[in-house]
Amino acid sequence: MIHLRTRLVQGLALMSTGTLAGAFGYGAANLVPTFNAVPLDMRLSFHTQLMQMNGITMQGAMAISALSALALAATTRGTSRRLAAGAGVLTIASFLITRLGNVPINGRIKQWAATSAPADHAEILARWETFNYARTGTAFAAFALLIFLSLPRSHTAQDPNERP
Secondary structure, three states, X not given: OHHHHHHHHHHHHHHHHHHHHHHHXXXXXXXXXXXXXXXXXXXXXXXXXXXXXXXXXXXXXXXXXXXXXXXXXXXXXXXXXXXXXXXXXXXXXXXXXXXXXHHHHHHHHHHHHHOXXXXXHHHHHHHHHHHHHHHHHHHHHHHHHHHHHHOOOOOXXXXXXXXX
């Protein structure tokens, strides 16, 4: 039963962290270039609306990813524990980058959409993009660790103290 529970937690960690990495990846590859291609007033309006919609879904994805990876770390040993814990920490890093970097700038963007952007708006938007790429990188790294953890290992290479 423990083995089945661990596999279910592993599946949840993989699915949620893959979804998180995919969402951030889509944003980095498609939304950011689109933001930069449209007029500023359009970007500000769209960005504001998008952040309103993303608030709950992205926070939920980050929470499920972090909690499931840390739960997986708690139910495994050895290398599996270290990989799962690393994925959990990286997902928490994605959350912290979002919360401390992107979210305050999103608040400013919301104000600009209602009024006007300040003279230094390009620098502030570039900083938002830097935070976005950083959180995308940590989410992809977390997903990569969980993928590696899920790959079949030969019996000779597996740690004898480790539970799958």
